[in-house]
Amino acid sequence: MPRLAALVPCLLLSLGLASLWTTRPAAAEINCADAGTTVELNFCADKDYQAADKALNAAYASALAYIRTRDMDEQSDKERLEKAMRNAQRAWVAYRDSDCKDLVALEWSGGTGATAAILGCMTGKTIQRTKELNERYSEH
Incomplete structure (x- = not known):
């Protein structure tokens, strides 16, 4: 050995x-406000994506909670609405991943900026989806 x-x-x-x-x-050494190398840019892009994904998960959980407590005529309406939300979210994740991980990746042809571009795409779309869920499924 x-x-x-x-x-x-x-x-x-x-x-x-x-x-x-x-x-x-080391992660502690990377200043994302002044990232310059590919490794630093990728690290910072991933950090941004992780934060956006965490916010999306919270917004999604909040939207489901809102649906469950919504005043509707029939319990079956709530169940159908929750099921539709789950299906829409799965479809949205598939769209985001396909657009960013497949299409953007091919546009960059494996260049050194591909990872940061993919993560940037995913972050932008994730932030937008979080905003949509928060606007649609919150108390007004």
């Missing part, structure tokens, strides 16, 4: 990946 551990740096070096192993900045 020690021989295998000794081979890892050699393997990384031969694959041209040694710089990724040794120069990757």
Whole structure:
């Protein structure tokens, strides 16, 4: 087993990946207001997306709670509305992922900015969907 551990740096070096192993900045060192390298840009884009996704999940949960407490004539109407919401959200996620992860990825042809572009697309669409859910399913 020690021989295998000794081979890892050699393997990384031969694959041209040694710089990724040794120069990757720690998350605490990255200033997203001044990100410049591809690694930093990708880290910051992912951080933005994670925050947007968290907000979307909260808005979605709030929308479902609103639907469950909505005054409707029949319980079956609430159940159908909740089911329709779940279906619409699944369809929206599929659309967002296809547009950003497939279409945007192909537009960038695997260039160094592809990851940040994909994450930027996903963040923008996620923020917009969060806004829609908050506007449609909140007490006015």
